[in-house]
Amino acid sequence: MSRAHVEQEIRRFLDIGPVQIAELDLEGPGATLRPGPGSPPVTHGEVFLLVRRDGRPVGTLLGRVPEGADPKTVLAGLARERIAPERVGNGNGAAEAERSASAGAAPSVPYTSVVIATRERAGQLAHALDSMLAQDHPDFEIVVVDNAPVTGTTRDLIERKYAERVRYVTEPVPGLAVAHNRGVEAARGEVIAFTDDDVVADPRWLTELTAPFTAGPELGCVTGLILPARLRTPAQVLLESHGGFAKGFTARTYDPADPPADESLFPFTAGRFGSGANMAFRRSVLRAVGGFDPATGAGTPARGGDDLYGFVRVLAQGHRLHYAPQALVWHHHRETWRDLETQAYGYGAGLTAYLTAVLVNRPGLLPAFLARLPRGLAHARALTVTREADTDGTRTPGAHDDRSHPWPGRLSRLQRRGMLYGPVGYLRARRALRAALASRESR
Incomplete structure (x- = not known):
């Protein structure tokens, strides 16, 4: 990889700005917005949003709140637009029936x-x-x-x-x-x-x-x-x-x-x-x-x-x-x-x-x-390709992966190197473990 390409990857990385985290609970026609755990209240700018329906997580999206706009109104509109209506509900009878069917007594749980x-x-x-x-x-x-x-x-x-x-x-x-x-x-x-x-x-x-x-x-x-x-x-x-x-x-x-x-x-x-x-x-x-x-x-x-x-x-x-x-x-x-x-x-x-x-x-x-090895090798290669950002603006409704930044080639190369090292690392770990256990037993 050329020096110019590496420098371009570094600039792209450093240009990535922070994203707010929030949760939006859709309850019939209403909505409740709150910040994610440990986050301040949402203002304008980019927001990573967990969408809930009556408390249940149903999807995530990446949205932007314009300056001066009401965050809850903007984000609730995006949630209903991007995540499948049957998952978030719109206050209609079918959605309410589904919600009621999923409600009920608390589940039994083991100790x-x-x-x-x-x-x-x-x-x-x-x-x-x-x-x-x-x-x-x-x-x-x-x-x-x-x-x-x-x-x-x-x-x-x-x-x-x-x-x-x-x-x-x-x-x-x-x-x-x-x-x-x-x-x-x-x-x-x-x-x-x-x-x-x-x-x-x-x-x-x-x-x-x-x-x-x-x-x-x-x-x-x-x-x-x-x-x-x-x-x-x-x-x-x-x-x-x-x-x-x-x-x-x-x-x-x-x-x-x-x-x-x-x-x-x-x-x-x-x-x-x-x-x-x-x-x-x-x-x-x-x-x-x-x-x-x-x-x-x-x-x-x-x-x-x-x-x-x-x-x-x-x-x-x-x-x-x-x-x-x-x-x-x-x-x-x-x-x-x-x-x-x-x-x-x-x-x-x-x-x-x-x-x-x-x-x-x-x-x-x-x-x-x-x-499965031949298909596994192809799968491993697919895991470590340099993944570009989405450029056409299309997103799957409710999808978690809003691929808005390219994945640097250096990270892909490091992952491939790690794959080559893994079996050696495991055998080294076994030897180190035996030595540690032997040392503990000899004390």
């Missing part, structure tokens, strides 16, 4: 353990825990796993502010999967929900994430919706303009006994199923597959892939996975260009690291993997 792994981020953790304590789920516990701590900051926070509601445990071996496995050991719930220390959970998050488990023992895992908590920096806006972590607003169940016709790589396209910041497993199922591979995840040479590994292992065991878009958390995206570079490389590495982990731990899947 649940919420596991949050953290390392030296007490400020962010406090916001996450505050949102956990505001959940409407009637019966749950919170377990914080302090991963390889170097200070007592996290322990002090829990003891000072949350001791009555939060259990604190430590895991000296670094790595997100190791920390999650420690949380699984400590958990008492029938269902174990996982989220990150940099999220703010919607008050109904845990109820919506765990209610599907009551349908039957065939369901092993549920994932939910992840939206941005802030879009203040170019890095945050760029990531979200290309989809972020969101998987849409349509609930879906993946059944290994009835593979989806539109997923030719199933079950190896684990990134389609959800993300580790918003997932829950039936405890018996997760323990039956051995938990997460401890040589995957952030904090290890593998860089990531622990959540994807868990999804595929559960599906390979014959259990279903359900995506529940009503289970919402707001995630604090990375803030700088350097963060994006690290993230792009880590995503690529985590993708191939988790595939390596699956085949090492479940070699019986190798024939199915090899059969």
Whole structure:
């Protein structure tokens, strides 16, 4: 790539301005507008809008409020125009009937353990825990796993502010999967929900994430919706303009006994199923597959892939996975260009690291993997192409991906390099883990 092209990408990146975040709840012909969690009230300018209908998330859009205009009026008009009427409602009889049909008694939910792994981020953790304590789920516990701590900051926070509601445990071996496995050991719930220390959970998050488990023992895992908590920096806006972590607003169940016709790589396209910041497993199922591979995840040479590994292992065991878009958390995206570079490389590495982990731990899947390999390589290439901005002004109504900024070629190249490194990183992580465990046992 020429120096001129690199400089052009940098200028484009630096020109990306901040975007406000807001929520709009459409209730019949009326609407309620409020800022996103931690955001100031909406004024004029560009707005990332979550549209709800009677509290339920139904879509997102990117809109602009002209100076001097009423934000609620402008954004409500955009919501009704861009998102399918049957999803947002227009105050007509059919919409009201649908709303009434979906209402009713609160769903039954299993006793649940919420596991949050953290390392030296007490400020962010406090916001996450505050949102956990505001959940409407009637019966749950919170377990914080302090991963390889170097200070007592996290322990002090829990003891000072949350001791009555939060259990604190430590895991000296670094790595997100190791920390999650420690949380699984400590958990008492029938269902174990996982989220990150940099999220703010919607008050109904845990109820919506765990209610599907009551349908039957065939369901092993549920994932939910992840939206941005802030879009203040170019890095945050760029990531979200290309989809972020969101998987849409349509609930879906993946059944290994009835593979989806539109997923030719199933079950190896684990990134389609959800993300580790918003997932829950039936405890018996997760323990039956051995938990997460401890040589995957952030904090290890593998860089990531622990959540994807868990999804595929559960599906390979014959259990279903359900995506529940009503289970919402707001995630604090990375803030700088350097963060994006690290993230792009880590995503690529985590993708191939988790595939390596699956085949090492479940070699019986190798024939199915090899059969899908040619299409998988094409899919990997498509994931890492330089994606341009939409130039014709067209958008799919209710779509999350309002691709308003081009995706830099450097980030695509870093992701491809990460993919090449992933298997090596996984093997290095296994060696490092064995050494760490041996050192701990010798003490």
